[in-house]
Amino acid sequence: MTDTYGTDGPSTRCVKAASAQAIPGQPVAAFPITASAYHLSADETAELDTYGRGSNPTWRQLESALAQLEGATAALVFGSGMAAITAALRALTAPGATLVVPADGYYQVRAYATEYLARQGVNVVQAASGEMIDAAGHADVVLAETPANPSLDVVDLHRLGMACRARNARLIVDNTAATPLGQQPLSLGADLVVASATKALSGHSDLLCGYVAGSHPEVVDAIARERLLSGPVLGAFDAWLVLRSLGSAGLRFERQCENAGALAAMLDSHPAVAGVRYPGLPGDPAYPVATAQMRRFGGLVSAELADAAATHEFVERSELLVASTSFGGIHTSVDRRARWGDDVKAGFVRISAGIEDTDDLVADVERALHGL
Structure with a gap:
């Protein structure tokens, strides 16, 4: 581009x-x-x-x-x-x-x-x-x-x-x-x-x-x-x-994008997760257009868990995830979008990657997903 x-x-x-x-x-x-x-x-x-x-x-x-x-x-x-x-x-x-x-x-x-x-x-x-x-x-x-x-x-x-x-x-x-x-x-x-x-x-x-x-x-x-x-x-x-x-937005956004990419890659292969979307995933339908017009792919990842109960248990098991409907902050947040009336499945979540260390965040999310 x-x-x-x-x-x-x-x-x-x-x-x-x-x-x-x-x-x-x-x-x-x-x-x-x-x-x-x-x-x-x-x-x-x-x-x-x-x-x-x-x-x-x-x-x-x-x-x-x-x-x-x-x-x-x-x-x-x-x-x-x-x-x-x-x-x-x-x-x-x-x-x-x-x-x-x-x-x-x-x-x-x-x-x-x-x-x-x-x-x-x-x-x-x-x-x-x-x-x-x-x-x-x-x-x-x-x-x-x-x-x-x-x-x-x-x-x-x-x-x-x-x-x-x-x-x-x-x-x-x-x-x-x-x-x-x-x-x-x-x-x-x-x-x-x-x-x-x-x-x-x-x-x-x-x-x-x-x-x-x-x-x-x-x-x-x-x-x-x-x-x-x-x-x-x-x-x-x-x-x-x-x-x-x-003044610090560049640093924060760089880490958020790095974390989102790592989370998307892990979630895409996890048995408890379906329907992962992230423009930076090579297999994502939006990837060809995204790579043509975007310099970075953003801090948001969407995915589907089994149901509403699974999304709540997912957040409760985590030490790092925060349940919040806003995004873009320093904490990684999870929002079950069906609660707001979006036309999505009950277990659909939007994850906003924060600025935690990438390895720590991925490990925490994997632990929270185990057995769901």
Whole structure:
């Protein structure tokens, strides 16, 4: 694949993106944590910041870092990943438009599209990852999630981007699972990237944050206006926390990917496990596309145990696994997705690899699976 990441490695990119401006005599990590109100001057056109819901320096530092990592000219931060996605969809859809959303991706996106946007006159079409390219031929806006959560199927973004351009449709790509360290959707034909920085980029399971990144000024401006009017903003302290975490994201993500690959290989040959999916497994159906467009395959693995009881016993037997529905943190977590209404078997689990030592994690999971 063409290298769109430049000459720097992932950790170097993260450190550069998260670094404060080098000013002699000032702290190395001099990020401001700003308030909601600002002193105003007599020149009413002079202020960049007037009220914290519109803009503030902490946001701008984080937005600059995220844009740099995604290969975008601009980024906008939000109070959660869903806030970012829904703001982008409100800004880009209108009554009579056709919107394609993932049928095998995050369930709340489908719920928002069918329960809210459809009532506003938007024609909502659900398409699985393998159906996205065909569905784009009849769409005005396409939202793809790749790898999809929790199916972990992969969409060919280059082909999907060409299909969208042929129709002048906008392509939005949810890059949460891959992160900008594993995949660059804008270089593959996407108009916008949306993501939850709650997950691997912040990586400590202690905050909520989402963002939109892109290089079309009119689109970014429309979403910024939507954010200003509807108010799904990110707190300045949470922005500061993401910035603090971003510098180590490359190291954490590298270990998460290493652990996920090792777990996937072990699970794929274990008699108590079926239906293992990981884009980095050579036998995975998504492997050919994933190797063409991804630099790293992410920290998520999906698998099937016998039933719901087996998944609970699996976690209880482990010393390292945590039952949690979020992902991307330093702890390896397990989520039984059927409990949230996903169309999966009762024993289907999504495993989010943490940053434990790989040998320790694999051995712990093998012990927990023994006899299930």
